Amino acid sequence: MDKVTMTETIIASKLEKGLTWEAIAEKVGASPVWLTSACLGMNSASPEQAAAICDCLGLGSEVSTALQKFPTKIWEQTVPTDPLVYRFYEIMGVYGDTLKEVIQEKFGDGIMSAIDFNMEVDKEENPKGDRVVVTMSGKFLKYSAW
Incomplete structure (x- = not known):
């Protein structure tokens, strides 16, 4: 299968x-x-x-x-059309470079792991409309020089 x-x-x-x-x-x-x-x-x-x-x-x-079975992590490289998935695409388009700058300013030259990684999705009730809370936590991986 x-x-x-x-x-x-x-x-x-x-x-x-x-x-x-x-x-x-x-x-x-x-x-x-x-x-x-x-x-x-x-x-x-x-x-x-x-x-x-x-x-x-x-x-x-x-x-x-x-x-x-080990997955092959390939996904379509086109802009997603599902509205919820698109919003995350949009967030990365608007804030991706900002997140990179802030993370590298705090940690140095490297990346956040998506392997040593946790993510939670929570609901926060709010009188102005319920809020989606997405928390991502990944190990910082410093680039090495050789």
Whole structure:
């Protein structure tokens, strides 16, 4: 089973069972962001994590095996058209260079890891309209000279 078929199978089972990513993550003992990313094919799961996901969703060993495969992290390089995804693209377009400047001013010449990385998504109730809170935490990786 490839990652695309795996994702379609997982989403179909999730919808059929009326589960949320948050509920699945809680049952599996994982971060909702990481779990969703693994189920969408962008991360690999350990055998134990894959088994727990499949147990929760009532899926077979072929899905478990696909969850454990290392992903090829390729995505379309065109401007996204989904409004929510586009906003993150827009944020990086407007603030990407600013974030780079501020991070490198504080840490030096390097990057924020997307491997040694955590991300949380929270809801903040606000009288002016609920707020989306996205927290990203990645290890700083200094460029080396040789």
